[in-house]
Amino acid sequence: MSRRPVLLTVEDDPTVGRVIARDLRRRYGQAYRVVRAQNGPEALEALRELTVRSEATALILADYRMPGMNGIDFLERAMDLAPRARRVLLTAYADTDAAIRAVNDVDLDHYLLKPWDPPEEQLYPVLDELLETWAAGSRPGFDGINIIGHQWCATTQALKEFLASNQIPYRHLQGEDARALAQAAGIGDDAALPVLVMDDGVVLSRPSLRDVAERCGLATTAGSPFYDVVVVGGGPAGLGAAVYAASEGLRTLLVERAGVGGQAGRSSRIENYLGFPHGVSGADLAQRAREQVLRFGVEVITTAEAVGLEARGDGRVVRFSDGTEVTAHAVVLSTGVWWARLPADGAEQLAGLGVYYGAAAHEAAGCKDQDVYIVGAANSAGQAALHFAEYAKRVVMLVRGPDLRRRMSEYLVTRIEAHPSIDVRTCTEVTTCAGDGHLERITVTDTRDGRTEELPADRLFVFIGAQPPTDWLSDAFLRDDRGFLLTGPALLDDDGRPPRTWPLSRSPYHLESSVPGVFVAGDVRAESVKRVASAVGEGAMAITLIHRYLEAT
Incomplete structure (x- = not known):
């Protein structure tokens, strides 16, 4: 202890x-x-x-x-x-x-x-x-944050995800332990929940993520008005860009809304990343990367939401939701993607109340002896299915297409097919989510003949599609029809000419957006390869191109 x-x-x-x-x-x-x-x-x-x-x-x-x-x-x-x-x-x-x-x-x-x-x-x-x-x-002693909150509460879920993504130890208390701590902390009203009891005894009732970040010693505002490079997004691409920028002497700010690692940081195990023959958990990879960026002197801020980006002379200005802003010579956009929302009746009302988008590895322990449903057929869904199967009684993958091999790596498909606790239902989509206060049942439809079936369900994890978070950018940033940012050759017309709004005599560099000096790396870039290794590579490449950009200006 x-x-x-x-x-x-x-x-x-x-x-x-x-x-x-x-x-x-x-x-x-x-x-x-x-x-x-x-x-x-x-x-x-x-x-x-x-x-x-x-x-x-x-x-x-x-x-x-x-x-x-x-x-x-x-x-x-x-x-x-x-x-x-x-x-x-x-x-x-x-x-x-x-x-x-x-x-x-x-x-x-x-x-x-x-x-x-x-x-x-x-x-x-x-x-x-x-x-x-x-x-x-008895339970082992615990040095970390205790959470008291209803299991079926979206705010409680958001706090757990934030702490997990930032590698902050916590435990979500239930039953007798929660009642004892609530009484000790003087919490007598459910309206005060969720409550965080910090390891020093400080009690935070219904705190914002920013309150939690500051209490945990995480920086939430930039320490300087100017940087050489600002990296927006802390997934593999952003971390790769930050490491290479700082290691090459550029003063670097890494901006993240939640926690470093992005979607990859929530993965239970990444097995096809070079240098890890036995695989590595997303949390472990993210923590290693965080330690690396800090060792090189990168300034990291969290719970900072970028709401605007514009060119002002030679500077590139990033504006934040709290009204502050920073200026840089160059910017790397590496915001990744969000999971697409499930187009099923009732799904939006039950988001965070049994319907979850993505899944951090720690969620599996709470599904012990339960039936877990996973919607999706790409690698993230496969990794989650294998991880949840170590805890849950049964994992059911609901796949809209006819098989898994279309979008999932073969090594995952082979293991899923051989696992006794994983069932795969192809040609199936979720059409209804229902429950009183939390998810209790789903209706699935066979896409071949339209037959429907109602199934009892407590938890449904969704891994479908990808939505790039680019709405906060102005029209100066050209996108494809799905909202992904166009860069380099994708900005040129059939005659190889840049768009009319392009202000320079040269063509955009390979990862450069339609705004000079703003580069794009990782999943948010149109036509990118959706893999961790390629995202890290693009982050590194973006810094090489930034050097070229700075030398030319």
């Missing part, structure tokens, strides 16, 4: 309290931390603080005869704050009847008569057994 579990003693007589603490430290001081309190209210406040700070309380020893709040009343209230702790009442001989009744009334684990001399015979054997029982059923 990262922090020693606590043994809490409650005794109003200071002399007796010191003796109790001395005996406990003598036997258990190496493995446990002893905390003393002199009365019930003081001990309850200590328990609240311990619970909020995610410090485990293993054992509570409370004296029966205390003014204001006796030991039985205290232990009854302590159950709500530390339900897993073992509870011991300290009594005098005259109070044994009350102690015996407390065994049933407050689920007391044991009572001890004072004094217990020698402790080796009268104290330690009892506590040894109680601590062994506690340790067998």
